[in-house]
Amino acid sequence: MDYHRKANRVLGSVFIVFLIAAGLRFTYPTAPGIHFFLFVSEAALVGGLADWFAVTALFRKPLGWPYHTALIPRNREKMVEAIVIMVQNELLSENLLRQKIQGFRLSPWLISKVEKSGGPAFLAEKLGTALGKGCQNLKIPESAAVLESMIRNKLMDSGLAKLFLAKLRIMVEKDELDPLLKEGIDKGIDLATTPRAKELLIQVLGQIQEKQIGNGGKLQKTILGLFQVTDGINLDEAAEDLQIELILHLRELQAPYHPVRGQLKELILEKLQSWERDPDALNTLESWKNTLLAETTLQPFLESLLEQVQVSLQAGRLPSGQALDHVLEPMLAAWWSALKEDTHFHALVDQFVQDVLAQALQSEHAVIGQTVRDTLESLSNEELNHFIEDKAGNDLQWIRINGSLVGGIVGGLLFVILNYGYSPLLELIKLH
Numbered sequence: 001m002d003y004h005r006k007a008n009r010v011l012g013s014v015f016i017v018f019l020i021a022a023g024l025r026f027t028y029p030t031a032p033g034i035h036f037f038l039f040v041s042e043a044a045l046v047g048g049l050a051d052w053f054a055v056t057a058l059f060r061k062p063l064g065w066p067y068h069t070a071l072i073p074r075n076r077e078k079m080v081e082a083i084v085i086m087v088q089n090e091l092l093s094e095n096l097l098r099q100k101i102q103g104f105r106l107s108p109w110l111i112s113k114v115e116k117s118g119g120p121a122f123l124a125e126k127l128g129t130a131l132g133k134g135c136q137n138l139k140i141p142e143s144a145a146v147l148e149s150m151i152r153n154k155l156m157d158s159g160l161a162k163l164f165l166a167k168l169r170i171m172v173e174k175d176e177l178d179p180l181l182k183e184g185i186d187k188g189i190d191l192a193t194t195p196r197a198k199e200l201l202i203q204v205l206g207q208i209q210e211k212q213i214g215n216g217g218k219l220q221k222t223i224l225g226l227f228q229v230t231d232g233i234n235l236d237e238a239a240e241d242l243q244i245e246l247i248l249h250l251r252e253l254q255a256p257y258h259p260v261r262g263q264l265k266e267l268i269l270e271k272l273q274s275w276e277r278d279p280d281a282l283n284t285l286e287s288w289k290n291t292l293l294a295e296t297t298l299q300p301f302l303e304s305l306l307e308q309v310q311v312s313l314q315a316g317r318l319p320s321g322q323a324l325d326h327v328l329e330p331m332l333a334a335w336w337s338a339l340k341e342d343t344h345f346h347a348l349v350d351q352f353v354q355d356v357l358a359q360a361l362q363s364e365h366a367v368i369g370q371t372v373r374d375t376l377e378s379l380s381n382e383e384l385n386h387f388i389e390d391k392a393g394n395d396l397q398w399i400r401i402n403g404s405l406v407g408g409i410v411g412g413l414l415f416v417i418l419n420y421g422y423s424p425l426l427e428l429i430k431l432h
Contacts, residue, residue, distance in 0.1 A: 003397035004389075011048040014404045017041045039415040040408050047407020051400045058396070059385040072388060073381035080376045088369035094361060101357045107346035120333035124325040127332070128316055131324070135310040144302035152293050161285035162276060169272040172265060181261070182254065189250045192243060201239035 021038035028034050056062040057069040072079060114122060171177050191197055253260060275281040308319045316324050339345065379387060389396070 003394040003401075007052075007397040007400040010401050010404055011045075011052060014041065014044045014048050014408075018045045036412070036415050040411045043411020043414070044404045044408030047410070048400060048404035050407075051403030055396045055400055059389065072385060076376075076381070076384060080373060083376065084369045084373045087372050088366070092368050094365045097361055097365070098358060101354055101361065104354060104357070105350050106353045107349050111340055114336075120329050120336050121325070123332045123336065124328040127328055128313075128324040132314045132316060135313045138306065138310055140303050140306045140310065141299075144299045144306055147302050147306075148298045151298065156290055156293055159282075159286065160289060161282045164285070165272050165276045165282075169269060169276070172268050172272065178256065185250055185253050189247060189254075192247050192250060197246075198239050198243050201242050202235050205235050205238055205242070 018038075018041040021034070021041040024031075024034045025038045053062050053065075057065075058071050059073070061069040118125075252258060255261075275285075305319075312319045313324065318324060318327060376384070
């Protein structure tokens, strides 16, 4: 409600009532009720006008009256300074704020806020969104180059040969390489059963026949025996027999506990242990590693990988196709559960926040007063008046309204006292 307008209406109404009362008094000069009516309305008008003048004089010069009016604009510097001192030293004093900071606990509020928002699911959603947005401005070529440099420098600075050999030895001891061996044997069988394998065997047997090797190793004697059986002419049948023999041997090697596989395992372990103790072998492996790293460029692969990651994360998924929040939520759930129970971490966070706020308060407390001062000084006189009227204007207008009401009441009391108390008393005194 616009109390300024309401106060003006009340004052205008009182003035109209006064005019009516004055007219009635002039028309009926002897009527006692009219006299009372005029006295009360006159007092109400005087009270309303006096309070209107007083309230208006705070902000402006009522009717152009220059003496002790427009008090707020005239004394704005004193008023601004008083407000600054009140806010900085009383309402927001350094001691009061320090007490508030000492009682501030961020961790319970933060935990409660996250729990009300959904807990781990909320964290997974926010983290997924942040990762997606963070990837939008990712400069893939530059990032791939930096990542490649970090990987290459890390690998070249690290002695990996002994670690690699030890890891490989443990894998052999635990038969972790058996699946690879089985896969190799399976591929060997598949290759051995192809017509191309038979053609290769025919070519080899033909070369041996042409050289007519008489003295050689066991393999050569076996091959020559086949030549004798086949009269040294039918290479196709000999190659077929040799192919069948090769397939049978490879199928025998598929058995996990085949003696040859055991011998191969022992031989590999012996070599790995020997290389682990041989500085020359370790240096050779390190040299190979460094040469490979120097000659190999990872940037195209890393760019392709980063592009896949960027597209996937922006779509809220991993490159594998899994929903990102579904992957993050179980991880964050375990972390969040442990975090909620870690009271020591809570105390560290709260103490850190309190220390930061206390240091900021100590160095920047004067900013409060300066901010209030700058804000008030930036206002013009009219803006300052409007600011104060906006905050306290309704109460000030009620002062005006109450001035008319109280003036009328006091006028009525004075009329009664003067006419029914004071005047009879004077008559009584005159008689004596």
